[in-house]
Amino acid sequence: MSVQSFPEGFLWGTATASYQVEGSTRADGRGESIWDRFAADGHVWNGESGEPACDHYRRWPEDVALMRELGIPAYRFSIAWPRVFPAGSGRPNPAGLAFYDRLVDGLLAAGIEPTATLYHWDLPQALQEKGGWADRATAWRFQEYVSHVFERLGDRVKLWITQNEPWVAAFLGHARGEHAPGLHDLPTAVRVSHHLLLSHGLAVQAFRQMGMTGRIGITLNLHAYAPASGAAEDLEAMERVRTLDGRWFLDPLFRGSYPAGALAWYRDRGAQPAVEPDDMDLIAQPGDFLGINYYTRHVVALDPNDPLTGTRVLPPQGPATEMGWEVHPQGLRQVLRWVHAEYLQPRQAAQAGLSRSPSAHAGEPGVSGGASDRFEKHRSPWNNPLPLIITENGAAYPDRLVEDAEGLRVHDPERIAYLEGHLREARQAIEEGVPLAGYFAWSFMDNFEWALGYSRRFGLVYVDYATQRRIPKKSALWYREVIARNGLPG
Numbered sequence: 001m002s003v004q005s006f007p008e009g010f011l012w013g014t015a016t017a018s019y020q021v022e023g024s025t026r027a028d029g030r031g032e033s034i035w036d037r038f039a040a041d042g043h044v045w046n047g048e049s050g051e052p053a054c055d056h057y058r059r060w061p062e063d064v065a066l067m068r069e070l071g072i073p074a075y076r077f078s079i080a081w082p083r084v085f086p087a088g089s090g091r092p093n094p095a096g097l098a099f100y101d102r103l104v105d106g107l108l109a110a111g112i113e114p115t116a117t118l119y120h121w122d123l124p125q126a127l128q129e130k131g132g133w134a135d136r137a138t139a140w141r142f143q144e145y146v147s148h149v150f151e152r153l154g155d156r157v158k159l160w161i162t163q164n165e166p167w168v169a170a171f172l173g174h175a176r177g178e179h180a181p182g183l184h185d186l187p188t189a190v191r192v193s194h195h196l197l198l199s200h201g202l203a204v205q206a207f208r209q210m211g212m213t214g215r216i217g218i219t220l221n222l223h224a225y226a227p228a229s230g231a232a233e234d235l236e237a238m239e240r241v242r243t244l245d246g247r248w249f250l251d252p253l254f255r256g257s258y259p260a261g262a263l264a265w266y267r268d269r270g271a272q273p274a275v276e277p278d279d280m281d282l283i284a285q286p287g288d289f290l291g292i293n294y295y296t297r298h299v300v301a302l303d304p305n306d307p308l309t310g311t312r313v314l315p316p317q318g319p320a321t322e323m324g325w326e327v328h329p330q331g332l333r334q335v336l337r338w339v340h341a342e343y344l345q346p347r348q349a350a351q352a353g354l355s356r357s358p359s360a361h362a363g364e365p366g367v368s369g370g371a372s373d374r375f376e377k378h379r380s381p382w383n384n385p386l387p388l389i390i391t392e393n394g395a396a397y398p399d400r401l402v403e404d405a406e407g408l409r410v411h412d413p414e415r416i417a418y419l420e421g422h423l424r425e426a427r428q429a430i431e432e433g434v435p436l437a438g439y440f441a442w443s444f445m446d447n448f449e450w451a452l453g454y455s456r457r458f459g460l461v462y463v464d465y466a467t468q469r470r471i472p473k474k475s476a477l478w479y480r481e482v483i484a485r486n487g488l489p490g
């Protein structure tokens with residue numbers, strides 16, 4: 001059979017996040033998080049919460065064994081800040097970090113590359129009470145927390161993600177009120193977005209100062225866009241929303257400034273980031289990779305009634321997932337190419353023009369980029385100065401458990417088609433010169449889908465919540481083949 005191969009060294013994985021899978025929200029001294037509070041206040045579908053989720057806190061050995069069986073080379077998990085610092089700062093809780101210590105050792109023993117996200121939305125509630133991410137000081141509390149984590153796990157974790165989807169944390173959490181802490185205040189959301197970026201910069205700074213040998217980057221959620229019509233106003237709406245969502249984070253990270261149009265848009269609405277001297281330099285420090293979560297395309301129309309962006313996203317015309325998100329694999333390639341051309345290439349050109357790079361790791365990736373043996377072995381694509389990694393991509397469908405002659409099964413052809421379509425586009429982007437180094441499917445298993453509770457299943461592995469039994473879906477078996485071949489059937 002012919003195979004459409006991925007580059008040697010391409011990193012295949014699956015992803016989860018602490019609050020979505022762990023459960024045990026009160027075990028071993030864990031503090032309350034903003035999501036515990038948001039759920040307790042009744043903001044989640046059907047009154048659900050992250051308890052017990054997938055009971056991953058206790059069942060992780062079984063989960064790691066299953067990953068191994070499924071041939072998954074890397075596992076992206078997130079660390080719950082309230083386990084490590086129950087009050088957000090001050091005294092660390094040794095039992096909290098001990099959990100991640102065991103998990104990391106268990107993964108390595110199974111030959112699985114641990115990939116840690118430092119913030120996937122579960123802020124300690126104690127810090128929320130002091131202002132949360134709207135308070136600049138939270139970025140420094142984050143730096144203390146992550147420094148402690150680097151100290152303890154940095155000898156074994158070689159791939160780190162600072163912030164997951166800061167747009168979602170800032171705007172869904174503080175302007176749209178759909179996520180914790182459930183605020184409806186645009187000026188707060190804009191302040192928060194700056195402090196999230198600042199916290200990323202402070203984490204990178206600590207990572208470098210501590211001489212860590214892994215790689216660190218941030219993960220953004222990026223959509224593809226199309227205008228609802230050829231009318232100038234829809235084109236303008238599309239560009240505006242691309243700027244408010246994507247460029248709002250990419251420009252500070254890669255160019256050291258917020259986009260002027262977005263600043264003006266927010267200023268007209270009484271909102272602005274509280275930028276202090278040196279903030280932008282901290283934020284723009286080069287990372288070692290950029291993580292991209294891609295799920296869908298937004299077809300955008302002007303909508304003067306929308307107070308936040310003055311636009312709206314049209315309902316999908318074609319196939320959509322159970323999230324109501326349009327299935328648009330071509331958009332993944334568009335996003336990868338766009339980020340590469342608009343942000344990665346200009347930065348590399350600028351760095352090539354400097355006689356000495358300001359960053360210790362930028363010149364000789366794969367050498368000073370410091371990598372585990374797994375990465376060291378491979379020359380490509382990890383030796384690109386700034387590779388991209390798809391840190392999430394996947395789909396929710398209404399999966400049903402069926403019993404046939406072979407036992408319990410979940411047939412999920414739509415998810416397989418979704419993943420295959422997106423992987424074909426990712427591979428095409430690589431052919432076209434995009435330095436894509438890895439792909440993590442969201443998610444390893446069904447889990448707590450935030451405000452939608454357990455009503456959406458993104459997993460490659462089905463979770464029967466009544467028994468906590470795990471049943472690999474057909475898509476998991478399909479993914480195992482893709483990984484084993486390092487490619488798709490031709």
Ligand code: NCW
Nearest residue numbers: 017164165168221293313392442449450
């Ligand atoms: S909700 C969301 N997700 C899902 C979640 O399970 C995961 O933790 C996240 O990283 C799957 O991937 C991410 N993202 C929120 C996107 C919301 C888009 C809303 C657009 C409104 C205009």
